[in-house]
Amino acid sequence: MSDARIRHEDMARAARRAVAAALAVALFGVFVLWRADNPRLERLRMAAAEWLRPSLEWTATPARFVSDMIADYQRFTRVYAQNAELRREIQRLRAWREAARQLEQENARLRALNNVRLAPAAGFATGEIIADGGGPFLQTALVNVGARDGVRDGAAVMDGSGLVGRVTGVGRHVARVLFVTDHSSRVPVTLLPSGRRAIMAGDAGAAPLLAHVENPDQPVAGERIVTSGAGGVFPPDLPVGLAVIGPRGKPRALLSADMKRLEFVRVLRYEPDTRIDAPGGLILRPAPSGAPPAASEDAPDGGAGGAGPNPAPGAGAASGMDSGTVSGAGR
Amino acid sequence: MNARGIELLHGGAALAAALFVALLLQLAPLGLQPASAPSPDLVWCVLAWFALNRRDALPAPALAAAALFADLALGGPAGAGALCMFLTAQALSARAAVADAAARPHEPWRDWAAASAGSAAVLLGQWLLMLVSFAGAPPLSDLSLRWAATTAAFPLAAAALRYGLMLRPRRSAS
Numbered sequence: 001m002s003d004a005r006i007r008h009e010d011m012a013r014a015a016r017r018a019v020a021a022a023l024a025v026a027l028f029g030v031f032v033l034w035r036a037d038n039p040r041l042e043r044l045r046m047a048a049a050e051w052l053r054p055s056l057e058w059t060a061t062p063a064r065f066v067s068d069m070i071a072d073y074q075r076f077t078r079v080y081a082q083n084a085e086l087r088r089e090i091q092r093l094r095a096w097r098e099a100a101r102q103l104e105q106e107n108a109r110l111r112a113l114n115n116v117r118l119a120p121a122a123g124f125a126t127g128e129i130i131a132d133g134g135g136p137f138l139q140t141a142l143v144n145v146g147a148r149d150g151v152r153d154g155a156a157v158m159d160g161s162g163l164v165g166r167v168t169g170v171g172r173h174v175a176r177v178l179f180v181t182d183h184s185s186r187v188p189v190t191l192l193p194s195g196r197r198a199i200m201a202g203d204a205g206a207a208p209l210l211a212h213v214e215n216p217d218q219p220v221a222g223e224r225i226v227t228s229g230a231g232g233v234f235p236p237d238l239p240v241g242l243a244v245i246g247p248r249g250k251p252r253a254l255l256s257a258d259m260k261r262l263e264f265v266r267v268l269r270y271e272p273d274t275r276i277d278a279p280g281g282l283i284l285r286p287a288p289s290g291a292p293p294a295a296s297e298d299a300p301d302g303g304a305g306g307a308g309p310n311p312a313p314g315a316g317a318a319s320g321m322d323s324g325t326v327s328g329a330g331r
Numbered sequence: 332m333n334a335r336g337i338e339l340l341h342g343g344a345a346l347a348a349a350l351f352v353a354l355l356l357q358l359a360p361l362g363l364q365p366a367s368a369p370s371p372d373l374v375w376c377v378l379a380w381f382a383l384n385r386r387d388a389l390p391a392p393a394l395a396a397a398a399l400f401a402d403l404a405l406g407g408p409a410g411a412g413a414l415c416m417f418l419t420a421q422a423l424s425a426r427a428a429v430a431d432a433a434a435r436p437h438e439p440w441r442d443w444a445a446a447s448a449g450s451a452a453v454l455l456g457q458w459l460l461m462l463v464s465f466a467g468a469p470p471l472s473d474l475s476l477r478w479a480a481t482t483a484a485f486p487l488a489a490a491a492l493r494y495g496l497m498l499r500p501r502r503s504a505s
Contacts, residue, residue: 016391019391019392020391020417020421023391023392023395023417024414024417024418026395027395027398027399027410027413027414027417028410028414029410030399030409030410030413030414031408031409031410031411031414031460031464032410033409033410034408034409034410034411035464035466041409044403045403045404045406045409048400048403048404049404052354052355052358052404055351055355056355056358059355059356059358059359060359060360063359063360064360067360129360130360131358131359131360132358132359132360135372135405135406135407135412135477136369136454136469136473136474136476136477137407137408137411137412137457137461137468137469138406138407138408140406141360141406142358142406176406183466183467183468183469184466184467204469204470204473262360263360
């Protein structure tokens with residue numbers, strides 16, 4: 001009896017170990033999939049975020065209240081110094097306002113002279129940050145706008161002043177934003193007025209590193225940083241910040257975005273110029289159910305019945321918004 | 332249902348509720364600034380307490396599922412945190428079983444030290460995984476702040492579980 005019980009316990013222990021080993025291997029497999037940027041894993045992640053979203057929205061308000069209360073108290077303790085600082089700032093801004101008005105008028109006159117046609121402005125969806133990963137390994141946050149609002153993977157995310165990050169996962173109602181300060185973030189930028197290109201690389205600090213600066217012998221401190229638009233992920237000329245020299249003599253980007261009080265962000269609906277570089281881009285869209293079936297297909301120019309050429313695959317149909325119009329109008 | 336079944340059910344429900352609340356607290360948008368004070372790993376605090384005190388309510392599949400869900404929801408490197416948490420919690424569980432077998436008296440400071448050491452192991456394990464997979468590992472100083480915050484939060488989490496959810500440590504669980 002005792003032997004049988006001991007044998008039974010041994011078997012149970014062995015089974016537990018086997019299950020634990022199998023689970024450990026499965027979790028390692030998940031990590032390998034994550035490293036390989038498996039899209040299914042990202043979908044799973046967004047499904048988890050979607051599941052948590054109602055509770056997150058419910059808890060974000062009191063969390064924000066507590067956070068604001070602490071920040072307000074901190075500001076209150078240095079209200080006099082802040083007041084004097086703000087007065088000086090107002091004086092400086094008045095001078096800048098005058099300069100800006102003159103430049104705006106001059107710009108308008110020059111545009112009128114040259115008959116400049118401006119590119120259509122990119123649209124955006126404004127969302128509230130409802131969750132913050134808070135871990136040391138990835139700096140991400142969840143925003144309560146998603147595919148339903150026209151948000152797409154890779155879209156640039158800004159606050160009122162500058163670039164904050166980009167969308168790395170999209171659910172129906174939520175999107176995950178990877179901040180520019182994260183280790184894995186790389187943004188191609190241009191330094192102005194010199195026009196030199198660089199890569200802004202996050203390193204978990206408040207001021208990301210400026211790497212691969214063109215002509216590094218020239219000073220960079222004080223130059224404005226904007227997105228260069230290289231790679232087609234971000235639109236060009238989005239404000240990013242100011243170039244400064246870090247404590248170890250390396251150039252860094254002092255972000256314009258207020259990362260301390262990030263509450264609402266704008267997710268840009270940017271559609272880069274669509275180029276038809278494959279025969280698939282010329283295939284006509286199937287006729288709607290009410291339209292004559294063969295009329296548009298038989299037409300030699302593809303324009304019969306008022307149907308224009310179809311945008312390149314994946315350019316417009318996925319967004320479900322104005323991307324078709326943008327890609328058509330942009331040419 | 333007998334008393335043991337009711338206790339198990341209570342333990343399982345308390346684990347699910349505690350993990351859910353820990354996740355929500357951890358996800359609350361308080362520390363967006365990179366250089367701001369790090370938030371403690373509350374999910375680890377809950378899992379460590381259960382591994383040390385109520386391992387009957389924390390079977391291996393539930394532990395793995397909870398750790399993976401936390402990884403996915405928190406937006407960290409999926410699988411790395413879950414794997415390190417799973418292995419470390421299993422080690423804590425085995426350590427608690429040895430302590431039970433030796434009929435050692437239950438002392439909360441031992442739990443605290445074990446959870447703190449476990450937190451360091453979880454963070455270092457993830458850091459190593461990130462390093463060897465060229466995924467860009469954060470500086471160790473950031474991890475030490477996270478570890479300190481988690482160590483400081485463990486007694487609070489333990490008190491919340493013990494007195495808030497009325498969970499009795501069950502050291503003799505098999």
